[in-house]
Amino acid sequence: MCSFSECALRMSRLSARLIGQVPRPTDSKAMKVAKLFREPPLAKKKETYDWYPDHNTYTALTGTLRFLGLYRDEHQDFKDEQKLLKKLREKGKPKEGEGKRAAKKGILLVPQEGEFLPQWQREESAFIAFPYVGGMSSNEMKVIWWNTIISWLKSIPVKLRLVC
Numbered sequence: 001m002c003s004f005s006e007c008a009l010r011m012s013r014l015s016a017r018l019i020g021q022v023p024r025p026t027d028s029k030a031m032k033v034a035k036l037f038r039e040p041p042l043a044k045k046k047e048t049y050d051w052y053p054d055h056n057t058y059t060a061l062t063g064t065l066r067f068l069g070l071y072r073d074e075h076q077d078f079k080d081e082q083k084l085l086k087k088l089r090e091k092g093k094p095k096e097g098e099g100k101r102a103a104k105k106g107i108l109l110v111p112q113e114g115e116f117l118p119q120w121q122r123e124e125s126a127f128i129a130f131p132y133v134g135g136m137s138s139n140e141m142k143v144i145w146w147n148t149i150i151s152w153l154k155s156i157p158v159k160l161r162l163v164c
Contacts, residue, residue: 004012013023022034042048065071086092094100 016023022031062071062073066073066076
């Protein structure tokens with residue numbers, strides 16, 4: 001019986017590696033390990049990463065169907081009803097700057113000059129922010145509000161003004 005040369009042994013090991021076989025004869029325990037390494041990892045198997053349904057997609061779809069009136073979510077209906085009842089009883093969270101602490105101090109949150117203003121408060125916006133003046137009658141407030149509206153209308157370029 002002739003023995004293989006060094007080069008032939010290397011070539012046989014390399015070809016065994018390339019086609020996924022063990023390069024040397026091994027026992028059954030080592031073959032089990034080799035078989036495990038040949039399989040794809042558990043995390044890449046579809047039955048592992050698709051174990052749970054895609055809740056985000058289903059929630060978005062049912063929300064859209066509910067908006068269109070094709071699906072009825074009784075739990076969401078109940079939550080909406082409770083929120084509405086709280087709002088009617090004025091038991092919801094206060095807006096920022098309208099809570100107990102601000103009411104005690106008599107503070108109204110108005111950004112100072114140079115601070116960041118939200119879109120609806122910027123000069124180029126079409127919304128008007130009326131000044132808050134405490135302790136005035138409603139007629140005095142109306143006069144102040146009308147003056148604010150008139151000054152705002154004067155600040156708009158002529159071609160953007162609406163003709164009433």
